[in-house]
Amino acid sequence: MALRKLVAGNWKMNGSLAALSELAGIVEAAQARPDVDVAICPPATLIAPAVAAQPGLAIGGQDCHANASGAHTGCVSVTLLKEAGASCVIVGHSERRADQHETDAEVQAKAQAAIAGGLKAIVCVGETEAQRDAGQAVAIVEGQLDGSAPREGTGETLVVAYEPVWAIGTGRTPTVGDVAEMHAAIRAKLVALLGAEGAKVRILYGGSVKASNAAELLSVPDVDGALVGGASLKAVDFGPIIAAA
């Protein structure tokens, strides 16, 4: 089934109020492709100003807490993200799984909170280089989905992003064959876990996507879009990826 593509940008801990001027060019590229969904996930402090600058562009968070409120210094709840104008949130990014030691169960709880609170949850999964070299890539990702995919997720509320850890920010990408194998395995797993809705959940590829490789990666079966880090910071880099979707 061909699903509507989603191209999402993850600004990580980059950007600034001044950098929000890039959003105008991103909106222009998005308007040229009304058949593609586009979202930008800036740092939390930039969400409200980003929404104010470009009310027509979907803006998302990069993480949320599983709880609605409470004594969680430095964390951001789904309610706060929504109030700022976010419509989606990335959870379980490999940088958070590594730096903040987030477990599959925590990622699942965050995704569940996001969906319950009305945000689309973008759940990230992906193997390390050592795991791929050991022939464990598919099993690792299947295990991450077992542990972190919210079973109430639907095609509307859940997105999965396959991001091989070794491809993030490195300029390296898996072969088209490896992407095809992994996305087929993720699709099968989502159908096993979510039933018919699993066929409607978009599966993004992420990891060193850029203008020169986007068309090839986005043409692989079951690649329903891209999660883009570095190349989402500038409209001149991100626009051609949207165009290639």
Ligand code: PEP
């Ligand atoms: C990411 O971190 O989500 C990502 C895909 O980064 P990059 O595109 O820079 O590899």
